[in-house]
Amino acid sequence: MLQMSLFQKVVIWLTVAVGILLAMPNGFYTTVEKHNDALAFLETGISPNAETSQLTPQELEANRAGWPEFLPSSLVNLGLDLRGGAHLLAEVKVEDVYDDRMDGYWLEIRDILRTERDSIGTIRRQNAPQGELRVTVSDPEGIQQALTLVRSVATPVVSLTGVGSNDIEARAEGNTIIVELSEAERIATNDRTIQQSLEIIRRRVDEVGTREPTIQRQGERRILIQVPGIGSAQELKTLIGTTAKLTFHPVVSRTTNANENPGPRNIIYPSIDPQDAGSFYILEQSPVVTGEELADSQPAFDQNGTPAVTFRFNPGGARKFGIYTAENVGSPFAIVLDEKVISAPVIREAITGGSGQISGNFTVEESTNLAVLLRAGALPAEMTFLEERTIGPELGQDSIDAGKIACIVAFVMVLVFMFLSYGTFGIFANIALILNVGMIFGLLSLIGATLTLPGIAGIVLTIGMAVDANVLIFERIREELKTSKGPARAIELGYEKALSAILDANITTFITAVILFAMGSGPVRGFAITLGFGILTSVFTAIYVTRVIIITWYERKRPKTIEV
């Protein structure tokens, strides 16, 4: 007979209640958002965004108290297309790192070959294509022995895929030894480069203090960066696209000819100091100290009141810098940022404290940015931006408003239509539909999903399609009523027989939602999530919730005949 145990009823209503409760914070979005920010700030002491950090303690406390503790406070995240912000897809030029690695191996190889100078003669490093190290030995007879020595420098790669292979591979061509990274080492190096880049981008973005940035690896050498609330992708690009490699080099000479031959193991970099315009510096290629040895950096003003950046080395860097400046009082050294000479002051006295100041031709904004970049560290490799999108906050708000109105109108039309078509039963389906939308938001909040514009479309589509399961059931009940088995039996059979159609129809749609989720990205994925959740909740509300309502109604009224 048409009945349901009390236990079943309680479980169903409890599930609905939990869903609605989880959805509730979204109805008070700004209040809950402020509450969450304030709470995070008060508990961890770290401000989740710039706005929150400017609040007074009283305001923070008021924000925190704005939403009761005992209620759930997870919100649906708004996607970039709704909130506004910038999206970048960057590809890291992992090959950049190979040359640095080769420089490291060169020192090792040089030392080991020098010990056998008697049998292999003198050695010289040659210019080589990217990622290769070429060393010539003056005595061709000794090439095999030299090769053996070079190979002894290699160490086994420690990684899951690279078992049994060494980090470098060496071969001989005439009297030249060519050294390259092995395939396994390349993979491991690329991996490290990406991880480092991720870490540094995260630090740089965090310095700006924006809400919930997404920074994640995509594929082998790509990084996806999404920062809500930032003005434009250009702004984000200047922040994370700058390598910010700071080095201090001994100056060999100064010239105005950009094409002058700097000589072996020297480099020529242009000056970006306007007072020094058009000049180039020839520098020793190996730096004295690098930005990696910086402990801190802050924007400041120099003695003339123009913006500058102060820096402080860590103990290792401070010692090297101290020794070098002590030995070279009176000669110039160059401060180089990303292969451009910022300034080349003359060392007046030994700098032993490990701190100093860079004055260039900075604006206040530039000096602040440079300090941020220096603090966060240099990127290990350059990046190219394959994809970039900026959505202004107003456009996002327009989309939210339009989406809201469309949702409400769609809702009302479907509710009216269902009532006109099915009368009392239509009202039952409508209650289920309202609960259904609530539960979609509950689920989205629970997993912290991101709502995008196509996601809103997914919800509207769900509103239209969610009644389908109920329509199937009601139509079936109508049919069963024709064979006059009495209302209770008809309702029961209606549910029973419609079940397989409901399940088959929804499982197939669910399969497409899953594929969309797996293959799609960004907004499309947002659509897949709401569509998928919509299917789950609509099947639940149609099969269980309307049934509970109808059974309860039936038990109360005991109608002799029903009209569906």
Add this chain to the structure above:
Amino acid sequence: MRLKLVPQKTSWDFFSRAKYTLGLSVLLIIVGFASFMYQGLNYGIDFRGGTTIRTESTTPVDVAAMRAALEPAGLGDISITEVFDPTFPADKNVAMIRIEAQEGDEAVKGATVQAVEDAMRALDPGMTFPFPSVESVGPKVSGELIQTAAIAVVLAILAVLFYIWLRFEWQFALGAVAALVHDVVLTLGVFSELQIKFDLAIIAALLTIVGYSLNDTVVVFDRVRENLRKYNKKDLKDVLNISINETLSRTVMTSVTTLLALISLYILGGDVIRGFVFAMIWGVIVGTYSSVFVASAILLYLGVKRDWSKPDANAGNQFGNVDA
């Protein structure tokens, strides 16, 4: 009194003109496919690479003046279109500037956007700066995106083919997939014929159409399966007709509620997702049509095994009776 879109009891013959309806579908598919092949889709930057900039101004859009202002910047092929929307107030004039993909992998050079901004600032100070949206995709990524999208659609169709084969019989699966391909091709055809911008979101719409069309087809097939057992003496054609008639009221109800929701989104949802919603509206109409006139018609031509003497033969295989 109830609102009834379909009479209480219908017994229409859906296959009396099967030749014409199938012929019409085949014709439309050929037209759609030809349009797709010759005219091609109006790919958005997601698939072709390039940059789109949305401008917003208080003064009316003058496409010719904008084009002239951008000419000196030498940005290559530029297309400018005005965007109309019933939700815009009178002083909101929106246009889209589209710049072709540039050399190299990079999405856009910073100077390009700056050049456009400078030109627009000089032309119309009433414009909103920074631009409401700037989107840019490099040629490298756009190639991958289109590949992934195509794989997604094919995968979805295959997965569904497999599921229906599992739950029904292979004839059902073929019928359903034929209907799906029909819907997808017709949607692509409409997009290429009307030259509506085809971007990533449309792929999502396409997959939703696949899902919706199936939803409809499966409901009809489910009833066919049930009726094949119930009326085991009747012709397959009669059984199909009975099944379609019995589910007709539901088919129409669901299509109408879905269309009600989609149309409100189409009119009120703003211009950003209009193309996406259009694809779905079209898909719902075509999907509903195809579940009756393509999927069922193909099932009729293929025939179904009707040997009910063996108990295990009634639903194809062991998964046919699983009710969960």
